[in-house]
Amino acid sequence: MKKLEFLILGKNEPILEILVRLVNANEDWHAAGFSNEETAKDYFNQNLLDIVLLSSGIESEVEMQTFFKAQQPDIEIILHYGGGSGLLQSEIYEALEERRKRKLYENHA
Structure with a gap:
């Protein structure tokens, strides 16, 4: 089974490290964490991801969501602030x- 791939973006480094560790604690999940929006965009463009998790401190939250959805419309975006x-x-x-419900709907539409 393919692991679910996560990108985690947050400005608070200690919290970012905790989020990456918590996600990676699940053997079916893999997370990469970033505190810089441009670096996160570069990683996103080079990888097929399942979930983007936005944490605290991101100033351009709406812009980032728009970017992620434009590149990979099926991406799930989670806003997590603690x-x-x-x-x-x-x-x-x-x-x-x-996501599962949406795919079921799309397959039956």
Whole structure:
């Protein structure tokens, strides 16, 4: 089974490190973390990703969401601003469920 690929973008380095560690703790997930928008865009353009997780401190949040969706319309974008590992997992699983439902709908439309 292919691992789900994540890009995590956040300005707070300690929080970014925690988010990457939490995502990578799931053996079916792989995350790369960035604190610089341009570096994140470069990585995004070179990789097929499943989920973008935006964390705190991003000044150009709407611009970044627009960029990601323009390049990969099926990408799931999660806005995560804290709340612990349980909330993070819930947000990820919710995004995956929404993605699954959307694909089912598209296949039956």
